[in-house]
Amino acid sequence: MRRVVITGMGIYSCLGQNKEEVKEALYQGKSGIVEDRERLDFGFRSCLTGKVPLPDLKKMLSRRQRVSMGEEAQYAYLSTLEAMQQAGVDARYFEDHVVGILFGNDSTAKSVIESIDVVRNKKDTTMVGSGAIFKAMNSTVTMNLSTIFKLKGINMTVSAACASGSHAIGLGYHLIKSGLEEMIICGGAQEINHYAVASFDGLGVFSANPDPKKASRPFDKERDGLIPSGGAASIIIESYESAINRGATILAEVVGYGFSSNGEHISTPTAEGPARAMQMALDQAGVAASEIDYVNAHATSTPIGDANEARAIVEVFGEKGPCVSSTKSMTGHECWMAGASEIVYSMLMMQNNFVAGNINLETPDEVSEKLNLVGKTLDKKIDVFLSNSFGFGGTNSALVIKKV
């Protein structure tokens, strides 16, 4: 079994459009949440959202390349470019080597709706244009990026709700570990628009806090719901041998991937399932719970979800164990992107010796107070971290990553 290392990362998020901006925002405890009042006109209960600038890729890609890309593919293109630059790989490398792509994505709502609106309006499917079908499929990100970068390895999208990005990395880890791939571009992408999350808002799970910057408050007693967000994150993983042979800088090593399914309610998480996933990740990594320096929690700022994750963390790590924070306090819930972006955030913390604070944490609830929660930026050396991602349908993913 081979070792799997990270050699490149890229990020396009509401905290910043590159790693430097994001690192700074994490350290300063900045919130990327804003209001989008058009959502209220549309019928939303909550107008809060993370927001990223819409990319302008005209100078970077041909029309043919751009026309089949919805926003999620555009974000993923930019985050992947940043990861490629760090990893020291380019188009030429992809020509000469088999490189795969595994991205998490679980919706393309806006693209589907816009194309069907055209058909409804014109009563003619030939009016949607050539890009519509490619924008409308869940696999739009991997479809587009594998074409643009001319990739020749594994090529698929992982759809697992809010654990998509994490599972994508986990599956990539196993493909490399088992020797089936040398290098894989992993990641997660998430569209940001009202079509994508209207049904989600309809469940009543979004925060209605009037202060956007205070609304996302995982583990806090006064939390009242999550805030949707998005963008994209890319992580390039490869075999240790491949990295050494080509002289790449190794950023860290993926040492454990744990997963589970709750087998219970379709939306309400349990504590048992996540605990199993975390324990599996630790067992695989050969790392004791006591060796984990930091847990990047999934915690989305929902009353039940955060509490159940707190119970699960206590079950695995005991009370007042490793430092815990949820970066969703700053970013909101990046959904399909989160599992990958939170690896980038945790990596930035590890590389820069700090734990980003779980902002807006004023009073933990009675379950969360058993955790070693970090409310404000803490200067601390991290050698090993664990990152959680859980999703609707009871899907759980946990990744353990350590310094080399």
Place this chain on the structure above:
Amino acid sequence: MEKELIIEKVNDFLIDEFEVEAEDIYAGANLKDTLELDSLDFVDLVVAVDSNFGVKLVGEDFVNIHTLQQFYDLIERKLA
């Protein structure tokens, strides 16, 4: 519609929407070889012609259309 206007509108959308280079726009330009339009671009040409001229083209219309001049003539025929 005057032929000159047809030509102007076609050239405009070829440059603006299809990002064809202006110097490649001439009557004898081959749609596939010179303008580098592929099968997916032809799908978009149907949309552009509908949007700019209110005329619906179908696949069969393109069977003997190879050059830009033939494309202008096709639209003129459809508008007549």
